[in-house]
Amino acid sequence: MTAPSPPSPFPPSSPARPPRSSPVAAPDADAAPGPAVGRTAAETPHAAQPLIRVDDDPAALPRDQWNALLAASPWPSPFMKLEYLEAMQASGSAVASKGWQAQFLSVWEGDSLIAACPAYLKGHSYGEYVFDWAWADAYERHGLPYYPKLLVAVPFTPVPGSRLLARDDAARAWLVKALRALTARSELSSVHVLFGDEQDQRALTGDDWLARQQVQFHWTGDGEPRAFADYLATLQREKRKKIQQERRKVAEAGIRFETLRGAAITAADWDFFYECYTLTYLAHRNKPYLTRDFFARMATDMPAHWLMFVARDDQGERVAASLVAIDESQRAAYGRYWGSTRYIPHLHFDACYYQPLAWCLENGWRRFEGGAQGEHKMARGLMPVATHSAHWLAHPQFREAVADFLQREGQAMDEYIDELERHQPFKAAGG
Numbered sequence: 398m399t400a401p402s403p404p405s406p407f408p409p410s411s412p413a414r415p416p417r418s419s420p421v422a423a424p425d426a427d428a429a430p431g432p433a434v435g436r437t438a439a440e441t442p443h444a445a446q447p448l449i450r451v452d453d454d455p456a457a458l459p460r461d462q463w464n465a466l467l468a469a470s471p472w473p474s475p476f477m478k479l480e481y482l483e484a485m486q487a488s489g490s491a492v493a494s495k496g497w498q499a500q501f502l503s504v505w506e507g508d509s510l511i512a513a514c515p516a517y518l519k520g521h522s523y524g525e526y527v528f529d530w531a532w533a534d535a536y537e538r539h540g541l542p543y544y545p546k547l548l549v550a551v552p553f554t555p556v557p558g559s560r561l562l563a564r565d566d567a568a569r570a571w572l573v574k575a576l577r578a579l580t581a582r583s584e585l586s587s588v589h590v591l592f593g594d595e596q597d598q599r600a601l602t603g604d605d606w607l608a609r610q611q612v613q614f615h616w617t618g619d620g621e622p623r624a625f626a627d628y629l630a631t632l633q634r635e636k637r638k639k640i641q642q643e644r645r646k647v648a649e650a651g652i653r654f655e656t657l658r659g660a661a662i663t664a665a666d667w668d669f670f671y672e673c674y675t676l677t678y679l680a681h682r683n684k685p686y687l688t689r690d691f692f693a694r695m696a697t698d699m700p701a702h703w704l705m706f707v708a709r710d711d712q713g714e715r716v717a718a719s720l721v722a723i724d725e726s727q728r729a730a731y732g733r734y735w736g737s738t739r740y741i742p743h744l745h746f747d748a749c750y751y752q753p754l755a756w757c758l759e760n761g762w763r764r765f766e767g768g769a770q771g772e773h774k775m776a777r778g779l780m781p782v783a784t785h786s787a788h789w790l791a792h793p794q795f796r797e798a799v800a801d802f803l804q805r806e807g808q809a810m811d812e813y814i815d816e817l818e819r820h821q822p823f824k825a826a827g828g
Contacts (some may be wrong), residue, residue, distance in 0.1 A: 651711030673736025
């Protein structure tokens with residue numbers, strides 16, 4: 398049993414997996430989600446519809462226009478730059494053979510890109526960080542396929558930000574309509590938009606879209622440069638003492654850090670980092686998601702967005718590295734990957750939290766995101782922040798069951814965040 402299909406912008410002859418740069422006709426005016434894009438309803442009661450296109454390679458889209466939409470969005474991040482998304486595919490990191498079939502949706506008015514999003518047909522739920530394995534299991538137990546599903550996300554990157562890039566609300570509405578239409582046309586189980594911003598959430602409200610909330614831990618500052626010691630002074634004595642002890646033990650082990658930024662990160666530095674990154678995955682008996690070529694492309698195409706902390710022992714030998722993405726326009730840093738060639742107590746916390754936090758503080762940056770999950774980050778001053786996703790399931794009974802689950806999960810998540818907020822690591826005002 399399937400849900401009724403919405404009016405589709407895809408003609409009946411459109412294949413389920415369109416080839417690269419496949420232009421698709423738009424729906425009739427009666428199916429439009431609002432006034433014609435770029436005009437008022439009064440001016441053009443029968444205005445031409447925009448063109449909706451599906452591409453199986455992000456390189457088919459114009460970088461300048463995509464990145465301009467991103468720069469104008471409420472919550473841009475380096476991970477939504479087209480260079481980053483191109484590298485995911487060109488490096489063999491997020492490709493069809495690994496369960497990531499690109500289906501990038503774009504909306505066009507003539508030669509102008511007015512809306513776009515990174516979409517993938519997914520054959521599994523790995524690398525998403527919004528967990529729907531139980532939903533897939535329920536479908537399977539009832540003899541229904543959950544995969545492939547349509548996913549709007551940045552592969553392997555649980556960083557909140559704008560996902561539905563659009564010139565305006567009308568263009569964004571066309572993009573949402575195209576997502577539903579592609580899901581129906583390809584007979585997919587569902588479509589999911591992960592880690593979106595508030596505009597995305599508003600656009601994905603109603604029409605049977607389901608909202609989901611999770612939590613991450615971020616540090617935010619006022620933008621004024623200060624020393625790490627001054628920051629520690631704002632923490633409760635117990636928290637401050639623990640951090641000081643951990644850093645002292647790392648220093649007593651003979652470890653010193655060097656900070657490398659942008660073009661100062663050499664190919665040899667990237668090679669060592671990748672060795673460490675791979676060891677982290679192997680320690681958990683997993684294969685790394687990202688290939689060495691992905692990071693080579695980052696060094697070439699996006700060098701200004703990377704900060705690397707390299708740990709050396711008292712003999713000068715490199716023993717660990719952590720990689721942080723940075724966005725100077727937002728004064729924001731994002732903890733991404735780390736690894737070490739040998740175990741040294743507390744080195745992980747120093748490399749992944751204390752070193753990046755100290756750097757952000759000293760340079761007057763405003764935000765450091767420590768990645769997905771981890772209550773232990775609160776003791777280091779990273780506070781709970783709600784993240785959001787939206788989900789549309791074609792099967793009405795499953796959609797109803799998931800809606801009930803998400804309502805209960807959302808209430809529990811609100812209570813969890815409230816509880817976390819009551820355990821602030823900072824000293825009380827005047828304390």
